[in-house]
Amino acid sequence: MDNTIMLTDNHLLSILQLASPALPVGAYSYSEGLEMLVENGTIANHTHLKDWLKAELLYGAIRLEAAVMVRSQQAVKIGDVESVCRWNLWLSAARETEELRASSWQMGRSLIQLLGKLEPQIIPIANAVGNPCNYAIAFGIAVAHWQISIQAALLGYLHSWASNLITAGVKLIPLGQTAGQQLLLDLQPLFSVAALEILALEDDELACCSWGLSLASMQHETQYTRLFRS
Template sequence: MTDAVCLPALYRLLTFVSPAFPIGAFTYSHGLEQVIDEGGVACAADLSAWLEDILRFGAGRGDAILLKETWRAALAGSRETVEELRDLGLALQPSKERHLESSAQGTAFFNAVAKSWTPPGETAAGALFRSFAEGDREPWPYPVALGLVAAAHAIPEKAAVTAFLHAFTANIISVAVRAVPLGQSDGQGVLAGLEPVVFDVADEAVASGLDDLGTSTFLADIASMAHETQYSRLFRS
């Protein structure tokens, strides 16, 4: 299994995780808006510490494992396993808003790919994606949808996991840039500082299995619950 990415696969990966891809990622804060409102994140150092915990012990790591497991199931052409991972990805969400965050983005992502990006060649993963696209209308958790699409488009597993974690991190940083507010330079500094964390989490996710799923970011989960009743909100989660 190689980590090398050919140019067509790289082109598709850059497209799929781009902030311009039409899934509405910019409208979700993963509970961070509530944390900022309560004063828990007020500067770049606070943001870096909060995000590192989310990546290592929260949804970052968990979603990366789900993506990887879906990628492997899709490569094997196992529809049943992908369906089980889809259900699991939705069931693991700790709050109503986090369920919306993952399912709305994942379903929008799947539908956008189905309409515009036909998987190349005749592979088991490509055939599986097309079978879902032709008649399945169930909601998709975002990492499971991305894992299926990455396999269907011959995007290597490690590259897909790393790009997913980078995009997740960059999107949450953009929330803080707008809501703290932080300067763009501070935001980029946080992203640069978290590079080794993203690589560590990607390595761990690739080496982990479903038995390793689990989170311990209780404050972030509680923040996502409290955000549902926050008086003034810019974000949907």
Template structure:
């Protein structure tokens, strides 16, 4: 695993103003992917008493990052970014298939494809010209996983994989914290304190995955296993009352 020092050095890699503007736009709540309608099973975790306050929310999300689906999303993001940066549509297709197959249940599949399909749709018409559409063209008509589509757009616009992955993870964590603010509920200040507390975890994960991903088979890099969170996401489908789609 990369040291904190190496993380800090990597994160100082300059990014031009246009790329910064684009990344902020793509990860903004205003980018219409419907992220606010998903909780990743957090709604079940709150109902069952696993998440009851800011501290337990931070712990739950940290586990998703270190051991759960967000770890695997980071792996898929990096492999998709590398395929897109190389202009390798065939390789990107392999990652796309794995990204769908890696979903543990119907609600995880719904969450990643609903956002991925929406992201691809809006990116085709609301981003500056690139080979983004051409790379995804062979996958036309198929469901697309959110990290794969985001990574492809980032790579097509020259956003470095570690900076892009950090932005992607920040956006995902921020959405889950926003869900927790409505579900627990957490106040606005506690929500921001939770995001700040998860900062080291996000940075460490981004550095770890970028450094550790192999050049060949992305399947070998998948390692997330958070059984309770996966059961919770599946159980959410039959909850009596639900505010979120997942």
């Protein structure tokens, strides 16, 4: 598959806005189990965090989320609301802990509310999907509405996810800001590889191996001192 992406100025600016850490959806308040992993010593330095993020990109639940985002975008483009609703229910059922599901629902609700104010034309599809709406579904709706290249959207989605966890790692481990930015730069080739693999996934290939994430998330629920909500 060709990895060249052509974007208009508007499309580039739209994906930058969607993937921005300034997007008010509350992503900064979640660590996806990272806080527990730092607490128990599983992740203690730059190398540990890099290895964890690489494993998640290659095998983890983020691939499921991104794949569902793609399917949401495709369904919205052709007006297939039933498929959007079905994938929303599927992703909710695929979440392995209450905290991970709650974070996806909260961020999805926040993004849908924001999109409804910015782009009222989105309100009918948002109402059809209903509440709760997963973040990946809401992201896909925005990508379809703004007609952003799905490959660019995938890169933005993965980059935004990694940026949030690296920011959490900078605070928790702690790492320096430069180390965090170096890690984000080092992951760039893997974003491209993961995006192409995710685009090629068939429905019956949607699977992940993220039991470490699930266990960390379950333990985080009872962690004595917490900075993050997951």
